Amino acid sequence: MAGVIQTTVRRSMPASLLLRVRHRSPGLANGLAGGALAAGLGLAAFTVLVMLLWVSSPYPDSGPGGALHVAAALWLLAHGAELVRVDTLSGVPAPVGLPPLLLAVVPVWLLHRAARDTAEGGARDNAPLMPGRIAWAGVVLGYLGVAAPAALYAAGGALRPSWPWTALCVPLVALVAAGTGVWTAYGRPSGPLEQVLGAVLPRGARHLVLGPDGRPGVAARAAAAGATVLVAGGAVLLTVALGWHLGETRRTFGGLTEGWSGWLAVLLLCVALLPNAAVWAAAYALGPGFLLGTGITVTPLGAQAAPLLPPFPLLAAVPDPGAGTALQGAVAALPLTAGVVVGWFVGCGSVTGGGRFGIWTAGRTAGAAALAAGLCGVLMALLAGLAGGPLGTAALARFGPVWWQVGLATALWLGLTAAATALTVRAWRLRRSYGRGGRRPDRVVAPRRRPAFPRPALRERLPRGTWFKRKRGRSAPAPAPATSDEPYLLLDDDDPDVFRADTDPLGLGARSAPAAPLTDLASSRRTEPASDLPAPEDTDPRPPA
Numbered sequence: 001m002a003g004v005i006q007t008t009v010r011r012s013m014p015a016s017l018l019l020r021v022r023h024r025s026p027g028l029a030n031g032l033a034g035g036a037l038a039a040g041l042g043l044a045a046f047t048v049l050v051m052l053l054w055v056s057s058p059y060p061d062s063g064p065g066g067a068l069h070v071a072a073a074l075w076l077l078a079h080g081a082e083l084v085r086v087d088t089l090s091g092v093p094a095p096v097g098l099p100p101l102l103l104a105v106v107p108v109w110l111l112h113r114a115a116r117d118t119a120e121g122g123a124r125d126n127a128p129l130m131p132g133r134i135a136w137a138g139v140v141l142g143y144l145g146v147a148a149p150a151a152l153y154a155a156g157g158a159l160r161p162s163w164p165w166t167a168l169c170v171p172l173v174a175l176v177a178a179g180t181g182v183w184t185a186y187g188r189p190s191g192p193l194e195q196v197l198g199a200v201l202p203r204g205a206r207h208l209v210l211g212p213d214g215r216p217g218v219a220a221r222a223a224a225a226g227a228t229v230l231v232a233g234g235a236v237l238l239t240v241a242l243g244w245h246l247g248e249t250r251r252t253f254g255g256l257t258e259g260w261s262g263w264l265a266v267l268l269l270c271v272a273l274l275p276n277a278a279v280w281a282a283a284y285a286l287g288p289g290f291l292l293g294t295g296i297t298v299t300p301l302g303a304q305a306a307p308l309l310p311p312f313p314l315l316a317a318v319p320d321p322g323a324g325t326a327l328q329g330a331v332a333a334l335p336l337t338a339g340v341v342v343g344w345f346v347g348c349g350s351v352t353g354g355g356r357f358g359i360w361t362a363g364r365t366a367g368a369a370a371l372a373a374g375l376c377g378v379l380m381a382l383l384a385g386l387a388g389g390p391l392g393t394a395a396l397a398r399f400g401p402v403w404w405q406v407g408l409a410t411a412l413w414l415g416l417t418a419a420a421t422a423l424t425v426r427a428w429r430l431r432r433s434y435g436r437g438g439r440r441p442d443r444v445v446a447p448r449r450r451p452a453f454p455r456p457a458l459r460e461r462l463p464r465g466t467w468f469k470r471k472r473g474r475s476a477p478a479p480a481p482a483t484s485d486e487p488y489l490l491l492d493d494d495d496p497d498v499f500r501a502d503t504d505p506l507g508l509g510a511r512s513a514p515a516a517p518l519t520d521l522a523s524s525r526r527t528e529p530a531s532d533l534p535a536p537e538d539t540d541p542r543p544p545a
Helices: 002-024 026-056 064-077 105-120 132-154 163-185 191-200 203-209 218-244 246-255 259-272 274-286 313-317 326-352 362-387 403-435 516-525
Strands: 083-085 094-096 159-161 290-292 297-299
Touching: 026 064, 026 105, 026 132, 026 259, 064 083, 064 132, 064 159, 105 132, 105 163, 132 159, 132 163, 159 163, 191 203, 203 218, 203 362, 218 246, 218 274, 218 313, 218 326, 218 362, 218 403, 246 259, 246 313, 259 274, 259 313, 274 290, 274 313, 274 326, 274 362, 274 403, 326 362, 326 403, 362 403
Parallel strands: none
Antiparallel strands: 083 094, 083 159, 290 297
16 A cells, blocks of 8 residues: 555656746746747748739649748748749859848747737736746747748748858847847836947947937937938839839839739739838938949949849839939938938937936037937948848849948938037027026036046045954954953943043043942942852862762
């Protein structure tokens, strides 16, 4: 019977250990499931779209297996991974590395939602959140656990993933998107951003990017507004150019394919590439323009002919070859408008949103405008780098704007315009506030990097704690141990004359009281040994009577 009881107890131990592990790391399992679900939903969305086009196509080139391979390859392309086309006419594999920016919204949004829901854990307002690192790691690992088999499966199709780009882009997108999701679940704390900014920006410029309340600073808001104006203006320029070349656009749209299924596929591809085309148009307005192949540039000053340009509806908006005209030079109004918007944000912030610095000086306002222009240049350089890529080899090896040229041109255009606008807005708003009869506000200058504080003439040294108390030297005499019956423990026993009758240790003046009470008190405190105990000197054992 005892053996049966031991066997039963031993069988219950693995279940208890498994339950303990589940309770110890609940966020990791939920994160793995959430990441795998996000990857599965993304793959399912691309698969449904590709299979719908394949079913509706009257003359499909391959079977359902080929369509599934294309869906997996497009899902990897949405992460920024470069693909390689192997079935070319020349037999040389051709890279395809121009990712449609609209397709990237799907995996980024799914990863963000999965990480946010995992960190929240379905908890209510008063319930604690999941540990951020565990939720983040679980979502990323679960996502990559599905992405790896998908990449292996896509390697067997006509569009094969480039392994270096796949190993770099897919984990990077997963890390960034999942990190923003966990950060959102925790209420967007400013601690991680402050640590990053502390290592990049100087101390006087950090609050311009991140405010003291955790919200974006004046320079960050101005840079975001400038980038929005540039991209939106690029979309307007693209629309105008397509309307100007409407006949050619319709001719290329109808000449690529036949039937409504083919037209739907071309239309969906054009819609997915609309953000890329808007960034290209913004780069054209900034001056560097974009490339339509190796050595073929298109700028407002002139455009070169591209003989190997494939027919595509969005490419019909490209200006005609030749020198630029005055109408094409009018696109310079777009970066000027963006610079005015950036300067307006900085100028208003220098008067009303200065934070603890009060009203900024003219130099600080110009510096904030320059910083905002630099941040806007970084944003546009990032967008330009993502919006371009190769579409083949040789002449089609470089397609789209050059990222560093776009960033530099943005910083130069917006830096000059934003500084002048910010100073003008600052002076106008200050003058208007003075004209209303209001008191002139105090102008507070930014503190120096090393502020100088006045040193007091005499500083009182505070006593040290017990951990940092210096030990007495060996040559110093050790103080006599105080007896347990000492009646004056609050007095300083280092003074040998403290108990003299003719001294006054408290400094209250001479007293005429005799010293007898002190002696009587000391004598009365002495106690005689008890009669039933042996005397101290009598310690030998007594012989038995």
